[in-house]
Amino acid sequence: MKKFLWIGIAVMGTLTACGAADETAEVAAPVAEVAEVVAPVAEVVAPVAEVAAPVTASASGSAVRDLKGREVTLANWANVPEPENKGSAQEESLWEYRNEMMEEHNFTFAEVGVTTWDGTLEYFSSNTLSGHPKDDIYRIHSSFVSGLLHSGLAYDLASLNSIDLDDPKWSQLAIDYMTKDGAVYGIAKTQRPSFGVFYNKRLFEEAGLDPDLPYDLQASGDWTWEKFEELSELLARDTDADGINDIYALPYSGTIFQYAALSNGGSYVGRDENGMLYNNTLSPETLEGIQWVADYLAKDYELLTTKNMGHTQSFMDGQVAMYVAAESVCVQLNKGMTDEYGFVFFPKGPKLDKYVTTNNPHFWVIPSAFSKEEAEDAAFALDMWASQPPDYRGEDDWMAELFPLYRDDRAVEETIAKMRQTEHIAIDYANFISGNVKIADYTNDVYFDGNTPTEALETIAGIWQAEIDRVNALNK
Incomplete structure (x- = not known):
């Protein structure tokens, strides 16, 4: 019902806001x-x-x-x-x-x-x-x-x-x-919001799933890692019986490790009450999230894209059923995607009782x-x-920008409405320190080299700590 009110003031078309680039690295x-x-x-x-x-x-x-x-x-x-x-x-x-x-x-x-x-x-x-x-x-x-x-x-x-x-x-x-x-x-x-999960409704239906299932699970509080993995098992399919998946659950990006940590109450880098940063990768919440991703990726649910086939394009083409990405990717999807799509939070881990996103x-x-x-x-x-101009200062006026970019109201009214609330925003302070903290060095060790999360941490712990110490010295 709200959508029709907003369409009165929002013209269908392409917004000029920049869409997020492919999160391939x-x-x-x-x-x-x-x-x-x-x-x-x-x-x-x-x-x-x-x-x-x-x-x-x-x-x-x-x-x-x-x-x-x-x-x-x-x-x-x-x-x-x-x-x-x-x-x-x-x-x-x-x-x-x-x-x-x-x-x-x-x-x-x-x-x-x-x-x-x-x-x-x-x-x-x-x-x-x-x-x-x-x-x-x-x-x-x-x-x-x-x-x-x-x-x-x-x-x-x-x-x-x-x-x-x-x-x-x-x-x-x-x-x-x-x-x-x-x-x-x-x-x-x-x-x-910086991240959530887009999903292809057609591919859900072809896998025998209700196209509104992620929304319903989110609304009931049951959108969890376990459910995400159950759906991935059904969505990753070999349609021509040649032993190789033709449709995958999602494209691989190393950012999923960080998102899983945040969704379980962890982070790569934390900040204490005195404003001091600390390495949080060994906390139970963070390690559990990273290990869950490592185990998930070992089951061939993900598509490893090439340089000529970006993450966003693979989702628009129907090669993957879900896409963990920044919310602003909806701009690109609205322009180039034929299939209907939905948008929900990243599923929550066992140590967190709410859904979270972040912003950068x-x-x-x-x-x-x-x-x-x-x-x-x-x-x-x-x-x-x-x-904003005085006429657009209502509590929900932000929806006017987003309704034209989505194919259903629930993405805006249920998912993004909650993502805008402070209680659903988690911060990883690894994003607030210099490029000397190269997150890809860590995730590549786990995904490509097959090291355990703790083994991978040993290789980069010194570099990360030196940068954290440098920033903390400025804080004193």
Whole structure:
């Protein structure tokens, strides 16, 4: 019923939000040492007096903030221009609102591609240390924010009046991570969930299964590892009796090891009450999850894709019945998949009584080299840019974007609605430290080399611990 209400304001079409790339490998690209760049610097911000934001009078006589024609730029790893053709009524309204705000407050705003995703920290650091940053706001990948947090290069957003850190649009988990001694050095919007399970309804029916079964199991609390494995046994089929599966349960990706750990209450890297990171791979919850995946993959349920056949494509082509992937993959599926598909949480392990997903936010930071007035203006522009237009601030307005991307209401109203709730979000802090922690080295040892989880851990434990120690040294 809700869907028809939303379709009234959401036009069927392709949204401009980026879909997730195929998760064929862990992509923690190595980056050059920037310790000397992000090391704490003294006195990079010239003392300035508290400056009130400039205002002018509107036609109605009320005060309107005037940014005096400032060209505000958000340094990104891709250009994000205003699309010529809007994909939905919501997107149309968003850009109309943005343009109105820029005109009313006398500024322009642009997201510009300036470097690669793994080069933004170095770019931001050199800009800030120069004392004259080229850009106003910088998007930093989550892998590199731990060094940034303690560098002295980011402005304390909690000291600014132009941004409300309690606004629901900001991820409180991200703010918590970027807080040190009461100061907040980075911010992120509440993001779409990072992982769940897409499934092909046609292949479920051909295997003699109800196409709504995953939804029903999820609703009853019975969507577990055991059920997932039972379904995999039925879904992986040799249809031509040649002894080789023609349809597989899912495509292989090393990320499933991490997801299984999270779904059992574990993680690769944890964080204690003092903000210190620790290696959590040997916890009972984590080890149980990793061992379950190793045992599952030994049963020939998975398809090992080649470079020319990505995970997403194998799912769209009907070669695999399920696909563990980021929720945003729905954009690609909506464009290229003929079969109907559903979307549910990753199944829960025996040590967790709820379903979980995670998110991996990219952080926005403002250079500490700015004066108070400059920082206030940058924060004001960012807050406006990250906001929805007033007409789309209802509690469930986010559904308007998603209904056109799914083939049923239950994916949005049951699965994603819960995934957005904080209690269903689990964090693995391995995603918040640098590329020196190469998760693929660990999972490859288990999957390709046949080592046990504990044997594989022994080969990388020293490297992981050195990186954890480095980050913790900054925390002290």
